[in-house]
Amino acid sequence: MSHAVTCTAPVNIAVIKYWGKRDEELILPINSSLSGTLSQDQLHARTSVMARADFASDAIWLNGKQESIENPRLQNCLREIRKLAAAKQTHQQGAPLPTDKVHICSVNNFPTAAGLASSAAGYACLVYALAQLYKVGDSLAEVTKLARVGSGSACRSIYGGWVRWVMGEAADGSDSIAEQVVDEHHWPEIEVLILVVSDHKKTTSSTAGMQTTVETSSLVKHRADKVVPQRMEDIQNAIRARDFETFGRITMQDSNQFHAVCLDTYPPITYLNDVSRGIIDMLTKYNAHKGKIQAAYTFDAGPNAVIYLPRENVNEVVNLVRHFFPPAVGAEAAFVRGFRDVPAAPVDAATLQAINRSVFADSLKYVMHTRVGSGPQVLSNDADCLLDASGNPRL
Numbered sequence: 001m002s003h004a005v006t007c008t009a010p011v012n013i014a015v016i017k018y019w020g021k022r023d024e025e026l027i028l029p030i031n032s033s034l035s036g037t038l039s040q041d042q043l044h045a046r047t048s049v050m051a052r053a054d055f056a057s058d059a060i061w062l063n064g065k066q067e068s069i070e071n072p073r074l075q076n077c078l079r080e081i082r083k084l085a086a087a088k089q090t091h092q093q094g095a096p097l098p099t100d101k102v103h104i105c106s107v108n109n110f111p112t113a114a115g116l117a118s119s120a121a122g123y124a125c126l127v128y129a130l131a132q133l134y135k136v137g138d139s140l141a142e143v144t145k146l147a148r149v150g151s152g153s154a155c156r157s158i159y160g161g162w163v164r165w166v167m168g169e170a171a172d173g174s175d176s177i178a179e180q181v182v183d184e185h186h187w188p189e190i191e192v193l194i195l196v197v198s199d200h201k202k203t204t205s206s207t208a209g210m211q212t213t214v215e216t217s218s219l220v221k222h223r224a225d226k227v228v229p230q231r232m233e234d235i236q237n238a239i240r241a242r243d244f245e246t247f248g249r250i251t252m253q254d255s256n257q258f259h260a261v262c263l264d265t266y267p268p269i270t271y272l273n274d275v276s277r278g279i280i281d282m283l284t285k286y287n288a289h290k291g292k293i294q295a296a297y298t299f300d301a302g303p304n305a306v307i308y309l310p311r312e313n314v315n316e317v318v319n320l321v322r323h324f325f326p327p328a329v330g331a332e333a334a335f336v337r338g339f340r341d342v343p344a345a346p347v348d349a350a351t352l353q354a355i356n357r358s359v360f361a362d363s364l365k366y367v368m369h370t371r372v373g374s375g376p377q378v379l380s381n382d383a384d385c386l387l388d389a390s391g392n393p394r395l
């Protein structure tokens with residue numbers, strides 16, 4: 001007898017960054033964090049899981065390629081789900097036996113090489129699908145804990161809208177869970193631009209980078225103990241009140257502090273490059289010229305910028321990007337992608353004059369326009385399954 005489930009899960013982008021663990025194995029953070037979940041219309045992972053007693057072993061295929069199932073993070077997720085299923089005896093309700101083997105097949109609808117946060121969506125999707133398969137998905141709080149042991153930031157992709165990961169205090173991680181602050185309908189005016197920077201050099205992985213930070217940075221302790229707790233309070237209040245001025249300021253300050261902490265690491269870690277710094281400069285001058293925060297940048301462990309901004313500013317900001325970071329000649333057509341057409345139009349002379357910086361052509365691959373969206377979904381149509389009846393990836 002075979003059981004199969006297919007799910008999709010979203011990417012999330014933190015505005016209060018998770019950086020540093022107090023427990024490497026259980027993935028327990030040194031500070032709480034908060035993110036927006038991005039719409040799955042533009043970016044998502046899709047994962048099918050199938051369990052059968054007669055599979056020879058567990059197996060995984062990622063974006064069409066078989067990968068090692070021995071990956072310790074993956075093993076942790078599988079072990080924890082099976083432990084929970086065994087404790088709850090869910091095979092008596094028709095779930096697979098904890099001893100059955102599983103085949104896992106996962107694809108992203110966006111290029112992994114683009115350096116967009118793919119591990120969060122991937123682990124969230126895997127764990128969400130396995131939790132359905134083993135019938136242990138009733139409590140989403142439990143599912144966030146299972147996702148957390150795959151990749152810390154993945155726990156926040158279990159919900160839509162605005163999500164906090166509460167760091168918790170317990171040594172066993174039982175209170176380190178993600179929770180929804182408000183759903184995706186609370187603040188629909190907020191949209192998102194992802195500026196994908198060309199020329200990606202291989203950077204330090206988040207896992208390795210944050211470990212070195214905790215070992216060597218004195219600034220990160222100050223950040224975790226003294227700065228983040230207040231920011232968590234303030235940004236949640238700003239989101240609840242739809243106060244973009246406060247939200248935007250905290251978002252940019254927290255990104256800046258995260259990258260300052262990276263530089264305080266020894267040896268130092270630099271994720272931002274000249275293009276990233278150019279985007280920061282452009283938006284800083286733009287906001288100053290307008291006398292209020294119009295658009296808020298944030299950067300993760302790489303050079304790509306993510307901009308949160310109210311809908312009314314999207315056209316102007318996209319056209320500023322087209323002006324100061326234009327695509328190569330001939331690449332204009334697919335430069336801005338997303339859920340709504342943003343017509344090209346000149347930006348007014350006073351704004352350009354206030355920004356007053358040189359043009360950096362062909363420095364961005366493309367701009368993805370998206371918004372805040374929903375949490376993981378189950379796809380119930382058999383045609384959506386990525387595995388065929390015998391458990392091999394469909395071509």
Ligand code: DP6
Binds near residue numbers: 013016151208
């Ligand atoms: C900069 O979740 O990728 O994106 O827990 O080691 O898998 P691991 O790290 P990961 O770190 C994400 C770091 C970040 C900030 C954030 O998403 O909060």
